[in-house]
Amino acid sequence: MTARTRIHLAIAWTLVGLPLAWGVWQVFRKSLDLLR
Amino acid sequence: MEREIGYLSFLDREHTIAGPDFSRWLVPPAALAIHLSIGQAYAFSVFNLPLSRLIGGGASAPGDWKLSTIGWVFSVAIVFLGLSAATFGRWVERVGPRKAMFASALCFSGGFFVAALGVSTHQFVLLLLGYGVLGGIGLGLGYISPVSTLIKWFPDRPGMATGLAIMGFGGGAMIASPLATMLMARFDHIAPHGVAPTFVTMGALYFAFMMFGVFTVRVPRDDWHPEAGRAQTAAQRRAENSKRVSEQRRAENSKPVAGAARGREHPNVVAREHPNVVATEAIKTPQFWLLWVMLCVNVTAGIGVLGQASPMIQEMFPGVITAAAAAGFVGLLSLANMLGRFFWSSLSDYIGRRATYATFFLLGAALYSLVPSTGHAGSVALFVIGYVVIMSMYGGGFATIPAYLRDMFGTIQVGAIHGRLLTAWSTAGVLGPVLVNYIREYQINHGVAKADAYTVTMYIMAGLLLIGFVCNLRVRPVDQRYSIDARDPVTA
Numbered sequence: 001m002t003a004r005t006r007i008h009l010a011i012a013w014t015l016v017g018l019p020l021a022w023g024v025w026q027v028f029r030k031s032l033d034l035l036r
Numbered sequence: 037m038e039r040e041i042g043y044l045s046f047l048d049r050e051h052t053i054a055g056p057d058f059s060r061w062l063v064p065p066a067a068l069a070i071h072l073s074i075g076q077a078y079a080f081s082v083f084n085l086p087l088s089r090l091i092g093g094g095a096s097a098p099g100d101w102k103l104s105t106i107g108w109v110f111s112v113a114i115v116f117l118g119l120s121a122a123t124f125g126r127w128v129e130r131v132g133p134r135k136a137m138f139a140s141a142l143c144f145s146g147g148f149f150v151a152a153l154g155v156s157t158h159q160f161v162l163l164l165l166g167y168g169v170l171g172g173i174g175l176g177l178g179y180i181s182p183v184s185t186l187i188k189w190f191p192d193r194p195g196m197a198t199g200l201a202i203m204g205f206g207g208g209a210m211i212a213s214p215l216a217t218m219l220m221a222r223f224d225h226i227a228p229h230g231v232a233p234t235f236v237t238m239g240a241l242y243f244a245f246m247m248f249g250v251f252t253v254r255v256p257r258d259d260w261h262p263e264a265g266r267a268q269t270a271a272q273r274r275a276e277n278s279k280r281v282s283e284q285r286r287a288e289n290s291k292p293v294a295g296a297a298r299g300r301e302h303p304n305v306v307a308r309e310h311p312n313v314v315a316t317e318a319i320k321t322p323q324f325w326l327l328w329v330m331l332c333v334n335v336t337a338g339i340g341v342l343g344q345a346s347p348m349i350q351e352m353f354p355g356v357i358t359a360a361a362a363a364g365f366v367g368l369l370s371l372a373n374m375l376g377r378f379f380w381s382s383l384s385d386y387i388g389r390r391a392t393y394a395t396f397f398l399l400g401a402a403l404y405s406l407v408p409s410t411g412h413a414g415s416v417a418l419f420v421i422g423y424v425v426i427m428s429m430y431g432g433g434f435a436t437i438p439a440y441l442r443d444m445f446g447t448i449q450v451g452a453i454h455g456r457l458l459t460a461w462s463t464a465g466v467l468g469p470v471l472v473n474y475i476r477e478y479q480i481n482h483g484v485a486k487a488d489a490y491t492v493t494m495y496i497m498a499g500l501l502l503i504g505f506v507c508n509l510r511v512r513p514v515d516q517r518y519s520i521d522a523r524d525p526v527t528a
Contacts, residue, residue, distance in 0.1 A: 016068040020072060023207055027210050027368075
């Protein structure tokens with residue numbers, strides 16, 4: 001795997017991973033109400 | 037016809053064939069970009085209240101759209117998802133993932149823009165045609181576009197690969213719901229409840245995000261398979277080393293390279309194991325309809341829980357669970373739905389598709405029957421855990437079906453066959469809520485207590501899952517006479 005492919009992979013997974021992580025965090029934050 | 041516009045030729049299948057440096061792990065994020073976008077559909081309900089108060093402002097006024105009317109937008113979108121996936125499946129297979137993803141982005145984003153016009157001019161038909169019809173077609177095209185490409189890139193782990201993408205559809209709502217709420221608050225001073233500008237912004241954002249998927253996706257060469265890819269990488273490494281050593285050493289290193297080349301000549305073992313059935317033949321097989329019923333009952337049962345989750349937990353635990361905690365429970369179920377898509381489909385690569393679905397139906401039926409009893413016993417934790425497992429299997433049912441189809445019908449038109457199977461989802465989308473609401477209403481009208489009415493509904497859902505279990509037991513390998521290999525040895 002070339003360095004360029006590795007960079008492409010890092011950018012691609014970050015681009016989809018960040019919004020997904022943000023969405024999951026939003027839900028998780030709301031779900032904490034269930035524990036209170 | 038597909039190549040008549042020269043400047044769009046980058047969308048053609050032949051321009052998307054991966055080069056030697058391409059990593060197959062770039063395809064899942066490309067697919068996720070599409071599915072995370074179109075998964076927004078599940079969060080459409082966040083617009084329901086604002087759309088019903090466009091004229092009245094704080095409350096609905098005469099002339100405002102009713103909530104029951106607005107509900108049709110989502111239903112029409114899901115129906116058009118199934119119809120477009122079934123209709124355009126073969127076109128998607130023919131033109132390749134990039135053009136299909138591009139068409140999906142145009143339709144899905146275009147749907148937002150037309151819907152924004154409908155909201156601005158307060159014409160419901162434009163909202164319905166925009167988000168429901170045009171957007172729904174975008175949903176169907178987007179849902180199936182990466183499936184067959186992922187299966188071809190990951191013949192060794194088709195469940196995991198398609199599960200990753202379809203997980204995105206579950207995750208899309210988690211992003212879209214808070215995003216839409218934030219945007220509506222931001223644009224509140226521009227337009228009533230900020231709905232129209234939010235539609236325009238989301239249409240533009242999703243178009244840009246989907247373009248990332250369009251430009252990233254690639255199809256493998258016809259002779260590509262994972263082992264060949266690894267052999268080629270090793271060969272390249274050896275070739276680089278050989279520049280630095282003597283001529284004799286380089287000659288020695290060339291021997292394994294030749295071996296690797298021989299390895300590439302081997303046919304794809306996975307492709308040989310399954311018949312190759314085209315979509316028009318697949319729907320003639322009993323296996324297709326058994327899988328159709330399995331998907332339909334799994335979705336119907338899951339919708340039965342999702343649609344009632346919030347009132348159910350509040351009425352099961354009166355005075356214990358508040359409305360905010362119930363919203364948290366719904367969020368937790370969405371999370372389980374999303375993670376279940378990845379977990380169960382990945383597991384199916386190891387334990388097999390049949391065993392995975394047998395688990396869904398048996399464990400599901402047991403949980404549907406038992407969990408209401410935990411509610412009556414007053415155990416919130418067991419109740420929540422039970423439904424979390426149920427929802428993970430609901431998501432798992434969606435995510436594992438493409439790999440099951442691959443096992444049955446091969447890879448040649450798996451996307452098109454998957455598209456046709458999604459009509460089961462459309463059917464369940466209409467059937468599920470109607471069935472659940474009717475049973476519940478019937479029970480309450482006949483004097484059953486509200487909390488007990490849920491129990492009866494869950495027993496009926498468990499019964500549906502047992503039908504799915506029997507169908508799964510009856511699934512056998514597809515008869516070779518349906519395979520194009522048996523019909524046309526040259527093509528094979």
